[in-house]
Amino acid sequence: MINCQRGDYLFDLIIIGAGPAGLTSAIYALRSGLEVLLIEREIYGGKMNLTNEITNYPGHTKIAGIELSKQMFESVKSLGIKIEYDQVIRTRLNDDIKFVCTEQEEFSAVSVIIANGLKTKHLGCIGEKEFFGKGVSYCAICDGFFFKNKNVIIAGGGNTALEDAIYLSNICKKVNIIVRKNCFRAEEFLVDLIKSTENICVFFETEILEIKGDNKVNSVILENNCVQKEVEIDAVFIAIGQQPENEAFSEIKMDRFGYFDSDETCTTNIEGVFVAGDCRVKFLRQIVTATSDGATAASLAIKYLKKHKFVHSGTSVGVE
Ligand SMILES: Cc1cc2nc3c(=O)[nH]c(=O)nc-3n(C[C@H](O)[C@H](O)[C@H](O)COP(=O)(O)OP(=O)(O)OC[C@H]3O[C@@H](n4cnc5c(N)ncnc54)[C@H](O)[C@@H]3O)c2cc1C
Structure with a gap:
């Protein structure tokens, strides 16, 4: 049973990243009645926004990445998501209550799903940084x-x-x-x-x-x-590839390349913390596998909350 009596607002679940993995997690979690906070540092949709035409996502013969992002976000919005646009820079995840710090604020929750994707690799040559956005x-x-x-x-x-x-x-x-x-x-x-x-x-x-x-x-x-x-x-x-960007989550086990060391269950070495999408070790990094992870991670987060008899009660929490 989780002892989580606090005056501060405690979410059931914080999801980090609003790409296809994070958005799908949000749909599953919100539909099961959880109090969810979604944190995104840029714009919802993640890497889908970089794709002109998506032709391999079931249900769409051909769809612009931006349009698919919008459609996924609309589903989440219609379920009443709370969203915070900020970058997560630090976390404390080992205890029953998990803390997630952005550049502006600190948030707490009983469970966390990390769906932060990958970062784009840089060339590292002179002028690359200086002329970013100027050519x-x-x-x-x-x-x-x-x-x-x-x-x-x-x-x-x-x-x-x-x-x-x-x-x-x-x-x-x-x-x-x-x-x-x-x-x-x-x-x-x-x-x-x-x-x-x-x-x-x-x-x-x-x-x-x-x-x-x-x-x-x-x-x-x-x-x-x-x-x-x-x-x-x-x-x-x-366009020289991508790499994990998981430094803010150092308590979670990673492989030698920096990917979260997890499998199809999306679980981690920390109870109540799950990882979904491109950020974890996996065979295929695509929208369809990211959404699949999102559904799995949220379902297991719901199970975790139930197992610990966690009951949400307004601005603080109650425990049965
Ligand atoms: C150019 C390109 C074309 C592609 N084309 C296709 C395709 O046609 N079909 C297909 O199936 N797949 C395609 N993919 C792959 C697909 O886009 C990814 O596999 C998928 O988007 C991964 O989803 P994700 O949710 O795991 O991560 P992402 O989509 O990367 O989303 C992660 C989100 O987390 C946010 N984030 C990261 N760190 C933080 C932080 N610290 N704090 C807050 N927010 C954070 C990011 O801003 C981002 O919005 C393509 C990828 C690229 C790069």
Whole structure:
């Protein structure tokens, strides 16, 4: 039985992250009558917002990522979600009552679901930070439109980089793909598409050393085979992958790459704390697997609350 008598407001469940995993958790938890707080640092929908067309989510032959985000959020909103737009920076999860600190406030709950996805990898070259939003972008679908008929670079050799290049080739004058290795790490049909697209050029074994400009990107310094050259360019799209961002949750066991060490049950080494979606060790990182995790994590959180005979009673809590 949980001893959680406190004057402060105590939620049944705090969900961190409003991507497909977090939003699905919210639907399940709210439908079972839990008092839920959803914390999101950017906009609801998570990585779905970066996808132009989603063609592999059941029920939709084709849907824009932004539209699917909106639809999922509408379901959550109609169930009366409380949402806080802020970044979670610290947590204390080991005790019966869990504390979640954002940049502005501290919140408490009996159970927590972490559905914080992954963070986009950075190149780490000179000028990348400085020109972010001024020609440096991590989202071709969001920002490609601003570079209509311009010359752009895509950094990366995986599926995302190639998909982005194909997308941009329909908007931009010329798309240069810069790949550090000597080959792509992408599906064959994408590689074939790249080869047959006239305004796409590929540079293997090439690195971006510096991004230059004044108040916006003007050029990059590239290095190939120890030879450096400056190339005029209007934008640099970076698509070199993603990595976990789980430092704020150091009490939870992780694998050596920093993913939460969990399985299909979404449970962790801490009772009452669950992880859902891309942030945990898993085979396939997609919307459908994130929503599946969200449902599992919420169902187990509900079970946890019931097991501990937790009963919500207004602004504080009661325990049977
Ligand atoms: C370019 C691209 C295209 C893709 N295309 C497809 C596709 O066509 N089909 C498909 O099925 N999948 C696709 N995916 C993968 C899919 O988008 C992800 O697998 C899915 O969004 C993961 O959901 P999630 O809820 O786990 O994480 P996310 O969608 O990443 O959501 C996590 C949320 O948590 C928030 N957050 C993170 N840290 C904090 C914090 N500390 N405090 C508060 N909030 C925080 C983030 O802002 C974000 O909103 C694509 C991914 C990318 C990058």
